[in-house]
Amino acid sequence: MTNFVANQAVLPGSASDSVTIPEDSWLILGSSDYWTERIGGIIDRIRPEWICIRTRTPGTADGPRNPSFTESLEVIERFGREVIRHFQH
Numbered sequence: 203m204t205n206f207v208a209n210q211a212v213l214p215g216s217a218s219d220s221v222t223i224p225e226d227s228w229l230i231l232g233s234s235d236y237w238t239e240r241i242g243g244i245i246d247r248i249r250p251e252w253i254c255i256r257t258r259t260p261g262t263a264d265g266p267r268n269p270s271f272t273e274s275l276e277v278i279e280r281f282g283r284e285v286i287r288h289f290q291h
Contacts, residue, residue, distance in 0.1 A: 237285045241253065
């Protein structure tokens with residue numbers, strides 16, 4: 203995912219900025235431990251009632267949505283097993 207974001211240069215600036223700017227603010231890429239750490243930080247700082255997670259990009263005229271619907275379901279299941287369990291009280 204990091205390479206995709208950098209290669210697409212979704213933000214102005216250098217390719218490395220395309221990853222570091224959003225990752226520092228709203229984009230989380232990495233292992234389940236890193237997700238747990240980042241979400242924990244959000245909860246500690248903001249105390250949100252809800253957190254919205256997007257696991258799938260919108261389709262374009264040139265191609266399909268990514269990941270596929272089946273892959274998205276796998277991501278959601280894994281996210282529940284490996285991340286959300288740390289926040290259930």
